[in-house]
Amino acid sequence: MIVNEMMFQTAAQNICEVGRFLYSKGWCPATSSNFSVRIDQDYAAITASGKHKGELTEEDILLIDLNGKAIQSNLKSSAETFLHTGLYQRDKAIKSVLHTHSVNATVLSRLYEKQGFIRVEDFEVLKALPNIETHETFLNIPIFLNTQDIATLSKEVDQYLDNNPHTFGYCIAGHGFYTWGNNLNAARRHIEAFEFLFECAILEMQLQCKSNAS
Ligand SMILES: [Zn+2]
Numbered sequence: 581m582i583v584n585e586m587m588f589q590t591a592a593q594n595i596c597e598v599g600r601f602l603y604s605k606g607w608c609p610a611t612s613s614n615f616s617v618r619i620d621q622d623y624a625a626i627t628a629s630g631k632h633k634g635e636l637t638e639e640d641i642l643l644i645d646l647n648g649k650a651i652q653s654n655l656k657s658s659a660e661t662f663l664h665t666g667l668y669q670r671d672k673a674i675k676s677v678l679h680t681h682s683v684n685a686t687v688l689s690r691l692y693e694k695q696g697f698i699r700v701e702d703f704e705v706l707k708a709l710p711n712i713e714t715h716e717t718f719l720n721i722p723i724f725l726n727t728q729d730i731a732t733l734s735k736e737v738d739q740y741l742d743n744n745p746h747t748f749g750y751c752i753a754g755h756g757f758y759t760w761g762n763n764l765n766a767a768r769r770h771i772e773a774f775e776f777l778f779e780c781a782i783l784e785m786q787l788q789c790k791s792n793a794s
Contacts, residue, residue, distance in 0.1 A: 582651055583619045583643065591617040591625040592641035594764050598678065599627065601768070603634030607680040607775065613756070614657070616664045617764055618675045622646060624668055628655040659730055666734040667760050670741065674760045676767040681756035684778035689723045689751035697722050698751065700777040708773035709748050710766075721774070722747065726755045749774050 581588065595615050602608050602615075613633050616626035624644055627633070631640040642653040646668050648661040664677040692698050700706070701718035709719070722740055727733050733752070741747055748770055749759035759774060761767035 581643075583623050587619050588625055588643060589638065591619060592638040595625060595627060595641050596636040596638060598764060598768055599633040599636040602678070602680055602771070603632075605682075605775070607682040607771070608633035609681060612681040614660055614664070614679050616644075616661075616668075616677050618668055619643070621672065623651065624664065626657045626661060626664060629658045659728070662730045662734045663737065663758060666738055670738055673762050675762050676764040677758065677760045678767045678771050679756060679758045680771060680775075682775060682778070684775060684782055685751050685757035686754060688778055688781060689753045689755070689757075693723055693725070693753040695723075698778070698781065700781060703777060703780065705773050705776050708769050711746060719777075721749060721751060721777075723751045723753050726752050 595617055598615055599608070602613065607613070611630050611632050614627045616624045618624045622645060624646065625641050626644055627636065628640050628642055642655040642657060643651040644657055644661060644665070645651060646665045648657065648665045650657060660679065663679065667674050667677050688698050697720040699718055699720050702715055704715045706712045706715060706717060706719065722744070724733060724736055737750065740750070749757060751757050757771070757774060759767055759770040761770055
């Protein structure tokens with residue numbers, strides 16, 4: 581193999597495990613979502629397209645180069661692979677990228693599509709994200725329009741990150757959510773924190789609607 585086989589195997593096992601966890605949370609319906617882990621400066625392991633994310637095995641993980649090309653594999657990665665490799669190319673510190681299709685990210689990103697961001701403010705859980713040390717802050721989580729033109733979307737994300745380097749996740753309207761981290765556990769922590777924030781945002785809106793109606 582072109583990379584350290586042990587490293588690839590460990591990455592594949594860890595991806596399967598995170599898949600089971602994220603599926604169990606209900607964030608990866610109907611074979612959606614994709615997960616990757618960087619192996620070294622030129623290669624990453626990523627989920628094959630169309631696999632059930634709660635039932636991944638090591639055979640469902642393939643090696644790609646950072647141009648998204650499959651290496652020594654008949655498996656195909658998702659069309660969204662470029663959103664992973666774009667992040668790896670722009671920042672060596674990024675070691676894992678997780679993409680999910682949760683109900684909350686999907687609904688909120690549609691609701692705030694015109695505004696272009698979801699604002700979350702004054703939550704203790706914000707401290708689970710890098711460089712945030714107090715709840716007394718806010719985040720504008722960007723929303724990009726959904727498209728099947730992933731190369732263009734990847735460029736848009738890249739440009740946004742150039743202008744907003746302290747970003748650790750974004751939504752695609754009516755589609756889902758991307759986050760990343762300097763290892764798989766960090767990326768998983770981020771996804772849990774963002775999903776918690778999405779759920780709070782929706783619940784607060786629901787309760788406000790009810791109290792306004794009464
Ligand atoms: Zn997707």
